[in-house]
Amino acid sequence: MSGSAPSDPSSNPVRCLIVLAALAVLMYLCTRTFRFTHDGLNIAFGCVFLLLPFSAIKPALRLPRWGKITTLALLAPVLTFSLLGLSAMVACDIPDAVRHVQLSRELSTLQHGEYSVHLAWKETAGGAVGPHGVSLEQRRSIFPGIYLVKSLDYFEGASKGTLSWAGADRVALFIPTAGYDQNQKNIEREYSLKPWLYF
Secondary structure, three states: OOOOOOOOOOHHHHHHHHHHHHHHHHHHHHHEEEEEHHHHHHHHHHHHHHHHHHHHHHHHHOOOHHHHHHHHHHHHHHHHHHHHHHHHHHHHHHHHHHOOOOEEEEEEEEEOOOOEEEEEEEEEOOOOOOOOEEEEEEEEEEEOOEEEEEEEEEOOOOOOOOEEEEEEEEEEEEEEOOOOOOOOOOOEEEEEEOOOOOO
């Protein structure tokens, strides 16, 4: 008999790499638009996202010689970035989450129908390294424990601020000091909101 059994689709290294790349893009888009209400789940999702490139090493090694060299050369900076990101999470994010360190503080919140607008002071896990400032976000709950988020603005170094309605689907922002320079002028801006955030 000369017939052969059909090959396992998962054994095709090119197909595996395409699936992993598509999954990485999807997870990246999710990190930009979705958040869990529980910080531990956000950290776990971030860890899975950073670990994903390492699963591409095995199928890359099964490629023909030049395909293997090219793919590993493209993977090298991605793996380096992932390793640095994982190291930062292990050193800063996870210990702060375990100790329940307060890394954000709500300054002002406005609720309208299905969405809300949040002005919050935030700092990076781990202490002095990283951004510390005030962020303005629009959020919309889609499932229990998960919400859509759209960043509207960020003010590095600011620590105070207030929000108020400026009309239908418009908010006014006031920040008395918008940076480390205490002589900087007050900031007063208005922002248009979308009921569905991205549509």
